[in-house]
Amino acid sequence: MTGDEKTALPAPYRPGYELVAEQILQLIAELGLRPGDRMPTEVELAARMGTSRTVVREAVKILSAIGRVRAHKGRGLYVSDDEGMLGASRWGGFFLPTDLDHVYMLFEFRRVQETAAARLAAVNATPAELRAIETAAETCRQGHLTGRSALFDRGDDDFHLGIATASHNQFLVASVREARRLQRQSNAIGMSGTVGGHAAGAIDEHAAIHRAIRDGDPDAAAAAVAVHLDNTLEDYRREIQRRVFGR
Template sequence: MVRAGLKPGARLPTEKELADEVQMSRTVVREAVKILSALGRLSVQKGRGIYVAQPEQSSWQQSLANFLPADLRQVDELFEFRRHLETTTAHLAAQRATPAQVRAVREAARQSSEAADRGDMDAFTAADEAFHVGIASAASNMFFASTVDAVRRLQRQASVIGLAGAAGGSLRVAAGQHEAIAEAIAAGEPDRAHALMADHIDLTAHQFQREIWRRVVPGDGDNS
C-alpha cells in the first residue's frame, strides 16, 4: 500500500486481483487481509470491497491535539500530569541508568547551569530539553520516553505564552535543581531523585502561574 501510494479511503483490488499481482494464492491473501483488518490498517466492507482504513485517534492522541496552551485549566492539568510522569522517570533512571546515560544527564544539567549564568534563554531551553529527555531515556521504558517527549512538546507551547522573558534568577534556580537531580540519579538514589524532580516541576508550575498573574494584574506578581 505504501509503495502504491494509497491513502486512507482508497479502494484496493479484489482478493483475486491482489493474489495475481503478488503471485500468491487467494488463501494467503485472504489471511493477510484479515490480519491487516484486525490491526486497523484495512477496512473490509461487505459487498463494496477492501479499503485502506482511516486512521483512528485514541483518546490520548485526541487530548494532545485539543490542547490549548492559553487555557490555564489545561495547563494546570499538564503540569499535574508532568509531575507524576517525570517523578516516575527520575525514580526509574536512578535505578536503571547506564554510565553513558548518567554522563549525558549530567552534561545537560551542566549546560543548563552555564546557560543560566549567561542569561541565554535559548541555550537553557535546549539544555533543559536534553536533560528531561535524557532522564526519560535512562528510565529504559519506551512508553515513558515517548510520553515525556509528547508532553514536553505541549509544555513548549505553554512556555512560549507563560514563561517568555523569564528572569535569569529563575533559570539559575532551575539549573541548580537539574544538577541536584542529576547527582541523585548518578548516585543511584531513586527516592531522592523522585522528590527533587517533584520540586522541580512544582517550581516551573509556580513560575508559570506567577508570570500569568503578573500579566493579568501588573505589579502584583510578586505577591502570588
C-alpha cells in the same frame, strides 16, 4: 446583584493569534486536508479570517511549535504529519498560557511521569546515560550564565528527556516528550523570554536530581524532581497571574 453575578469570574484573556490558531485548525478539518497537503497562504488565511497577516504569522508559529503545521520558506504552509504519541489532533485546540487549570493539569501530568522516570533512572541509568544527563545540566547552566535562553531551553529539554531515556521505559520517553511539547506550546504563545525567575534555582535543582540518580537513590531522585516541577509551576503561575490579573 445575584449570587451568580457575585461569583462569576471574567473569561481569561486570549490573544488574537491564539484564537486564529484554533480557527486554522478548524479550517484544516473543514477542508479535509491531510498530512503533507498544502494549505492556503498567509495572505489567504488572513482574508478568510478577517485579520492581519501578522496575526496569522504568529498563529502559524504556534501551530508549528505543536507539530500541526510546517512552514517551508518559499514553498508555503503544509499540514504536518507530526501527531505525537498522544495524537496532536486530540490536543490541537489545547492552549495553555492563560488558563491556570490547564497549566496545573499539565504539571500534574509531568509530575507523575517524571518522578516515575527518575525512580527508574536511579536504578537503570548506564554510565553513558549519566554523562548525558550531566552534560545537559551543564548546558542549562551555561545558557543561564550567558543569558542565552535558547541554549538553556535546549539543555532543559535534553535533561528531562535524558532522565526518561535512562528509565529504560519507552512509554515514559514518549510521554515526557509529548508533555514537554505542550509546555513549549505555552512558550510559543507568549511566555517565552518571560518565565526565567526560576532559572537560577532550576540549575541547583537539576544538580540535585542528577546527584540522586547517580547515587542510585530512587526516593531522593523522585523527591528532587517533584521539588523542581513544583517550583517551575510556581514560576508559570506568577507570570500568568501578572499577565491576566496585572499583578
